[in-house]
Amino acid sequence: MTSAIPSQEIVDRLCESSSCAAVWETVVATPGVGVALIRCDGQFVYCSPEFKKLFLGDSDAVVEGRSILDLFPEEWARERLEILKRLESGEPSVLVREIWRGRQLLTRAGLLPWKEDGTGLVCVVTRPTSATELSSLGDDVFRSSYVELGELDVLTPRELAVLALVGQGLSLKQIAERLHRSFKTIDNHRASIGRKLRASDRVELSRLALRAGLTPDDASLKRVTYFKN
Secondary structure (H helix, E strand, O other): OOOOOOHHHHHHHHOOOHHHHHHHHHHHHOOOOEEEEEEOOOEEEEEOHHHHHHHHOOOOOOOOOOEHHHHOOHHHHHHHHHHHHHHHOOOOEEEEEEEEOOEEEEEEEEEEEEEEOOEEEEEEEEEEOOHHHHHOOOOOOEEEEEEOOHHHHHOOHHHHHHHHHHHOOOOHHHHHHHHOOOHHHHHHHHHHHHHHHOOOOHHHHHHHHHHHOOOHHHHHOEEOOOOOO
């Protein structure tokens, strides 16, 4: 495996002007926004603490020099490798939407104008996003085929769809009509969701649903499970 490029060397290359340095430092220091630099072969060469927190749950994790395939579920990681290949082949940038650790994330990935050992280097910027914001982006978003649900993985596909619609502000009656089920069935699903997630009332359940940013379609996506490395 190729050794990781020292983080400071990467920053020095990106910050060839004071204005670029200011932008880089501002983005990296923004709470909730994760920044990473990844070789097109999948090796991490830099990750900000916020990126590590979003994806690994640990801002102090050692990631630099490791491969996506070593750190994440294989199917999910290979989907990301395909995105890196698209960028290396000339696609200017990619916007990716995913559910990771039970939370909706939006990632912008773009190829940098220089390479390391003949391999392209991609800058990745990730942040949580809302369902409302996502709907405003239209079709210009690559939607992952996989979901990592975190604590929401205890829910059945039907319960996940109900939770998604709760997050969209629908009443139980409206959810029953949307899913072609009886009100009693949907109310039973709501009660089961509450027990599993230890959400004592509808307000708390709505908060969990909004944070997750789920859509009903997420219930049919393939689930993967992340275990800390």
